[in-house]
Amino acid sequence: MNTAEFDFSFLEEGFSAKDIVEQKINESSMTDDRDAFYVCDLGDVLKKHLRWARALPRVSPFYAVKCNDSRAVLMTLASLGTGFDCASKTEIQLVQSLGVDPSRIIYANPCKQVSQIKYASAHGVQMMTFDSEMELMKVARCHNNAKLVLRIATDDSKAVCRLSIKFGAQLKACRGLLEKAKELGLDVIGVSFHVGSGCTDSAAFKQAIADARCVFDMGLDLGFCMNLLDIGGGFPGSEDADIKFEEITAVINPALDKYFPVDSGVRIIAEPGRFYVASAYTLVVNIIAKKVLIDDDSASDEEDEGIIDRSLMYYVNDGVYGSFNCILYDHAHCLPTLHKKPKPDEAMYRCSIWGPTCDGLDRIVEQCNLPDMHVGDWLLFENMGAYTVAASSTFNGFQKPDIHNVISRPAWQHVQQICAQGLPVPAESCMLDVPACCGRERNLEIPSKSPQAHVV
Numbered sequence: 001m002n003t004a005e006f007d008f009s010f011l012e013e014g015f016s017a018k019d020i021v022e023q024k025i026n027e028s029s030m031t032d033d034r035d036a037f038y039v040c041d042l043g044d045v046l047k048k049h050l051r052w053a054r055a056l057p058r059v060s061p062f063y064a065v066k067c068n069d070s071r072a073v074l075m076t077l078a079s080l081g082t083g084f085d086c087a088s089k090t091e092i093q094l095v096q097s098l099g100v101d102p103s104r105i106i107y108a109n110p111c112k113q114v115s116q117i118k119y120a121s122a123h124g125v126q127m128m129t130f131d132s133e134m135e136l137m138k139v140a141r142c143h144n145n146a147k148l149v150l151r152i153a154t155d156d157s158k159a160v161c162r163l164s165i166k167f168g169a170q171l172k173a174c175r176g177l178l179e180k181a182k183e184l185g186l187d188v189i190g191v192s193f194h195v196g197s198g199c200t201d202s203a204a205f206k207q208a209i210a211d212a213r214c215v216f217d218m219g220l221d222l223g224f225c226m227n228l229l230d231i232g233g234g235f236p237g238s239e240d241a242d243i244k245f246e247e248i249t250a251v252i253n254p255a256l257d258k259y260f261p262v263d264s265g266v267r268i269i270a271e272p273g274r275f276y277v278a279s280a281y282t283l284v285v286n287i288i289a290k291k292v293l294i295d296d297d298s299a300s301d302e303e304d305e306g307i308i309d310r311s312l313m314y315y316v317n318d319g320v321y322g323s324f325n326c327i328l329y330d331h332a333h334c335l336p337t338l339h340k341k342p343k344p345d346e347a348m349y350r351c352s353i354w355g356p357t358c359d360g361l362d363r364i365v366e367q368c369n370l371p372d373m374h375v376g377d378w379l380l381f382e383n384m385g386a387y388t389v390a391a392s393s394t395f396n397g398f399q400k401p402d403i404h405n406v407i408s409r410p411a412w413q414h415v416q417q418i419c420a421q422g423l424p425v426p427a428e429s430c431m432l433d434v435p436a437c438c439g440r441e442r443n444l445e446i447p448s449k450s451p452q453a454h455v456v
């Protein structure tokens with residue numbers, strides 16, 4: 001593998017990513033800069049991969065690059081042998097620049113620009129999704145070797161971010177689309193769906209898998225060699241989600257066994273984004289300004305008793321035009337944890353938290369209870385790896401926070417071991433007689449050169 005350099009640090013034995021947050025805060029507090037920053041624990045990405053393999057042994061993850069395209073994350077996942085879901089030419093370029101083989105890429109955007117289909121074709125990327133006749137006609141014109149995957153719509157009404165309002169063919173349209181593909185001489189190899197990002201309803205997966213089976217049967221009927229099921233994304237990325245990952249997989253596995261049993265020979269992939277990266281990232285911001293508002297209504301009585309009711313406005317150095325774009329685009333609710341832990345009897349105030357730009361829209365928290373803090377104090381936001389850095393801007397000239405990537409040596413060695421040997425086959429898969437590496441893509445190449453690391 002062409003292991004392009006990326007910057008990360010090894011954790012000293014006994015130290016965790018939390019200790020690095022502390023260290024960076026201490027270092028930064030000695031200067032006047034106090035810029036916002038991230039700490040990304042790449043060991044957490046490894047943990048997610050192992051959790052995925054345990055819970056979904058039949059499903060090969062193709063990480064959705066759009067969720068977080070940081071090189072360190074992509075390199076880690078490439079070393080772990082995942083595939084990649086790319087939405088554009090630039091994402092394909094990025095993933096291929098890491099030495100990933102085109103067979104490990106699915107171009108999972110059903111509505112693509114012609115020049116970008118040509119780019120995929122020229123660079124060996126064959127798997128791509130479609131959900132309309134027009135897309136089939138474009139592919140027929142400019143990609144001879146495309147292996148097409150028909151994206152179907154799902155019931156995503158219980159997802160935080162709905163996708164089937166924009167993408168996915170209705171079941172009743174599928175036969176016509178497959179017939180058109182046949183007429184154009186195209187190769188349809190399977191079906192994909194996405195139940196919506198932040199899915200809270202495991203039944204949506206079950207229904208979508210059953211629907212995919214219907215479309216498979218239509219394809220087989222028309223003479224296509226249907227051998228790929230792509231169950232998309234939608235998996236939770238942090239423990240505070242409304243549904244646990246394993247609650248969802250407990251529904252997916254029996255549905256796969258029912259509709260796509262092992263002996264069907266169908267390869268199953270997924271496009272998880274949030275699942276892999278959300279919990280790996282902690283964002284640390286600094287309070288750059290503060291306002292105290294006197295609450296007129298309650299002041300009168302309480303003032304007599306010497307208590308003035310106040311609410312506080314804190315301004316911090318990252319906002320909705322930066323990392324907190326997830327509030328607008330990803331419907332995220334972000335609440336801080338405090339760097340200085342409040343005393344048990346410390347007074348709390350009604351507070352709002354605002355980003356640094358001059359826009360009134362730039363509000364991170366409308367109302368929460370916080371103690372009286374000062375300019376220069378720090379706030380931490382956990383679970384900030386998904387749909388944050390990927391879409392942030394430098395509006396008003398505010399720079400994006402630096403990302404400090406860390407990993408423990410044992411975790412790093414584990415990544416290298418998986419890179420060289422693949423994942424061990426779980427006992428239950430052996431009993432099911434699943435081929436080696438539990439059907440997961442296996443990356444047998446050992447990085448020729450380790451990325452640059454230093455010890456923190």
Ligand SMILES: Cc1ncc(COP(=O)(O)O)c(C=O)c1O
Nearest residue numbers: 064197233234235271272273274
């Ligand atoms: C086609 C596709 N695949 C995968 C994903 C990743 O979804 P998630 O982060 O919910 O796993 C998305 C997210 O929008 C998507 O549009």
